[in-house]
Amino acid sequence: MSTPLVALPAALHADGPDPAYADQLALFGQFIGSWRIDNRLRDRDGEWSTYPGRWDFGWTLGGLAIQDVLDCPTAPNRYPGTTIRCYNPTANAWHAVWLDPHSGLYVTLKASTDGAEIALDGTTNKGSEVHWKFFDIADTSFRWQGYLANEGGSFELAQEMTAHRI
Template structure:
């Protein structure tokens, strides 16, 4: 990479990232800011029960777009363990963009994993002590994504989808995350 490439990359990063939440988002509406930072995760369920297998991942959250959005990157397996022969079913390298919508008084959430083609749209809000995101997969299947068991340094994240019977919610993913220490 030459000096011009470094300048262009740094310019993009500087234009995208923000140091903090935008002043026009009230502190009470800042339901995702506590996530900012780096996290390690244990993968308990990812399309199948992985409780007996040790699967790990990493997550990075940051303020972007002048502090009006929180963007993340979810990676499984971690970058140091990734290889070319990784099966699509074991591969997660996606990003979520959570954008504050003042008119809706909620967060519009879009997740994309280019490797698998997954694209999901949700609306996120605080419900009691949890963060609840409700929406659909690209094929219209209703989904709920929840951050629960939240502490300053840990959380549990689950993703469920409505089964074809229209009644049963099926677990698609469960992750237990811990804030990474310097």
């Protein structure tokens, strides 16, 4: 016997940013929509491979959060992952959590700006430090890079993407 479908709660989707914080929400709000990406990944041997994919961003949780889904179906052992970025008006800060339910990996991050770049620094659930950044941001394109801390404490580039608005 199947369970009947239930309508999703209205809070799951928002039509736009919370108007009281529209300026602050523009930091990640500029990515709302769908993007075609080239996802370049470095394997354990240091070899690079590029996979096409799609990155979709949308408003949620009353317009104080943005959720995205990143999907590169041809990448080996890569399944869609999701990030939820929440703006905290009290702290005037962005916090994010990236989740990969297939591998069990998740990352908690805090965002900051450095000129025209958006930096996200955090830690994986396995204790590794990460540094992510959005840069070369324009209306129809942007670049993203992901760095992992090595045993010496410095960061090494592990992934980079170019995105073009669909």
